[in-house]
Structure formats: C-alpha cells, structure tokens
Amino acid sequence: MNLFDVYSLWNIEPVCAKGCRVWDKDNVEYLDFYGGHAVISIGHSHPTYVKALQNQIEKIGFYSNSVQNSLQTELAQKLGELSGYPDYSLFLCNSGAEANENALKLASFHTGKKRIIAFQSAFHGRTSGAVAITDNPVIQSPFNEGHDVTFVPLNDIDAVTKELEKGDVAAVIIEGIQGIAGIFVPETEFMQQLEIVCKKHDTVLILDEIQSGYGRSGKFSLISTSAFVPILLQ
Numbered sequence: 001m002n003l004f005d006v007y008s009l010w011n012i013e014p015v016c017a018k019g020c021r022v023w024d025k026d027n028v029e030y031l032d033f034y035g036g037h038a039v040i041s042i043g044h045s046h047p048t049y050v051k052a053l054q055n056q057i058e059k060i061g062f063y064s065n066s067v068q069n070s071l072q073t074e075l076a077q078k079l080g081e082l083s084g085y086p087d088y089s090l091f092l093c094n095s096g097a098e099a100n101e102n103a104l105k106l107a108s109f110h111t112g113k114k115r116i117i118a119f120q121s122a123f124h125g126r127t128s129g130a131v132a133i134t135d136n137p138v139i140q141s142p143f144n145e146g147h148d149v150t151f152v153p154l155n156d157i158d159a160v161t162k163e164l165e166k167g168d169v170a171a172v173i174i175e176g177i178q179g180i181a182g183i184f185v186p187e188t189e190f191m192q193q194l195e196i197v198c199k200k201h202d203t204v205l206i207l208d209e210i211q212s213g214y215g216r217s218g219k220f221s222l223i224s225t226s227a228f229v230p231i232l233l234q
C-alpha cells in the first residue's frame with residue numbers, strides 16, 4: 001500500500017531532535033524555527049515529557065473514556081489554573097479540527113441555531129464542519145458545502161453585527177492570531193466589541209487558539225491546542 005498523496009512534502013526527514021534542534025537521516029543538523037506548525041512549544045524530547053510518557057506507558061497505555069481517569073481531572077485543574085479559567089470545562093479530543101467540530105456542535109445545541117460566522121482567510125481544519133468554516137474552497141468537497149457559513153472581513157465589526165442582527169447565528173469563530181493566512185492579529189478593540197455583540201445576540205463566540213494558544217504568544221492566557229477544545233466565551 002502507498003501513502004495517500006495528500007499534499008507535497010518538503011524533502012527532509014527528521015529522525016532525531018532535542019530542544020530546538022533536529023537532525024535528518026543524513027545527520028544534517030537544523031535549527032528548528034517551525035516546530036511542526038508551532039506545536040512543539042516545550043522543545044523536542046523535553047526530559048520531563050519523555051519521562052512522564054515512558055512511566056505512564058509502562059503502567060497502562062490506553063483505556064476508554066467510559067472509566068474513571070484521575071489524570072484527566074488533574075490535567076483539567078492544572079490547565080484551568082494556568083490559563084486563568086478555573087470555572088471552565090475541559091473537553092479532551094485528538095485534533096484541532098475535532099476540537100472545532102465539537103465547539104460548533106455545542107454552540108448549535110446551546111443556541112438552537114445553525115449559521116456560523118467565520119472570517120476571510122480563516123483556517124479551522126479539514127474535517128467536514130471545520131473545513132466548511134475555512135476560507136479555502138480548494139480543500140472543500142461538495143459534501144462539505146451543506147453547512148450554513150458566512151465569511152466576513154477581519155476587524156469589521158459592522159459586517160459581523162449586520163449578520164448577527166438576522167438572528168440565526170449559532171457561533172462566531174475566530175483565530176486568536178490568524179496563522180495559515182499569514183500572521184494577522186485581530187485588533188484588541190475589535191475583539192472586545194465582538195464579545196459584546198455576540199452576547200447581545202445570543203451567539204457563542206469561539207476562540208480558535210489551536211495555533212496561537214497554549215502559551216505560544218508568551219502569556220498562558222487561553223487554552224486550546226490540537227488536544228484541547230477551544231474556549232467558548234459566553
């Protein structure tokens with residue numbers, strides 16, 4: 001069987017890494033400014049992380065979510081404290097796309113509405129709902145077109161408000177910093193206004209911090225990475 005040909009790959013195969021350095025299979029050393037889409041926040045093969053994984057796998061590597069798991073409770077408590085959101089709930093899942101799918105689903109259950117507002121050039125993942133709110137028709141199949149999504153310009157509060165006034169919007173989703181689009185930081189005043197208009201129109205504001213969260217911008221203020229559901233600001 002061949003690997004499915006998803007997209008073109010860089011011609012490099014890292015086989016070993018430590019901190020901010022990686023080595024390829026020919027033992028060429030690189031300084032890693034990429035970190036796999038900014039994922040390796042703590043550096044490659046951090047000794048604490050390696051030890052914790054080794055210890056755990058030696059004890060028990062997997063069990064389903066239908067049993068008690070005090071490690072999850074401990075993680076939720078620590079993340080709540082670190083991020084300054086001790087009263088929020090943590091939903092654990094496997095990828096950023098899955099996190100966004102679940103955030104959209106929760107927002108829709110909660111409001112009873114279905115339309116989503118997303119921003120021009122946004123990227124939120126490749127699964128059905130997540131790719132539908134991603135502003136890139138090239139990666140959307142006809143199957144993904146059934147979702148009710150409107151894209152508006154970033155930092156345009158009037159455009160958002162005009163859509164919210166129609167009364168059918170379950171959620172507005174925004175990246176803390178637009179990543180795949182380039183590096184575009186939403187204006188602070190726009191974010192503050194966004195929270196106010198969303199509250200006013202009973203719409204959930206979803207902050208997708210999958211690339212920009214988890215302390216990557218310096219402050220550990222918001223929590224969501226590939227493994228954590230984006231925060232629902234209500």
Ligand SMILES: Cc1ncc(COP(=O)(O)O)c(C=O)c1O
Pocket residue numbers: 037094095096097098100123124125126175179180208209210211226
């Ligand atoms: C802002 C944002 N949201 C969602 C995703 C999707 O995450 P995953 O690839 O873990 O599904 C990404 C991935 O790069 C991202 O940058």
